[in-house]
Amino acid sequence: QLEARYRRPDVLSLQQAACQAVGVSKCISFKKIGDGNYNKAYHLNMEDGQKIIAKVPNHNADPRALTTAS
Structure with missing residues (x-):
């Protein structure tokens, strides 16, 4: 059942x-x-240090209307 519900990000x-x-062109790391x-949380490092x-x-x-788009 769990496998059937899994969605690859x-x-x-x-x-x-x-x-x-x-406003950058490249992400240098993603974790x-x-x-x-x-939700799932990810940490991204950008090429300019952000x-x-x-x-x-x-x-x-x-319901979707009550979820936060971050």
């Missing part, structure tokens, strides 16, 4: 979105730092 798209959000009931925390809601985090 689109790491490349997350990195591209983070780069666009902070998963947490996995909660409602450090970003990105949270991606799990597909089971409902």
Whole structure:
């Protein structure tokens, strides 16, 4: 059952979105730092030295209107 619910994260798209959000062209490191009931957290280091925390809601985090897009 767990395997059927698993969704592989689109790491490349997350990195591209983070780069666009902070105005850089490259993410130099990407690390998963947490996995909660409602979201997954990632730590990204950008080429200019910025450090970003990105949270991606799990597909089971409902209702969507009450989830935080971080």
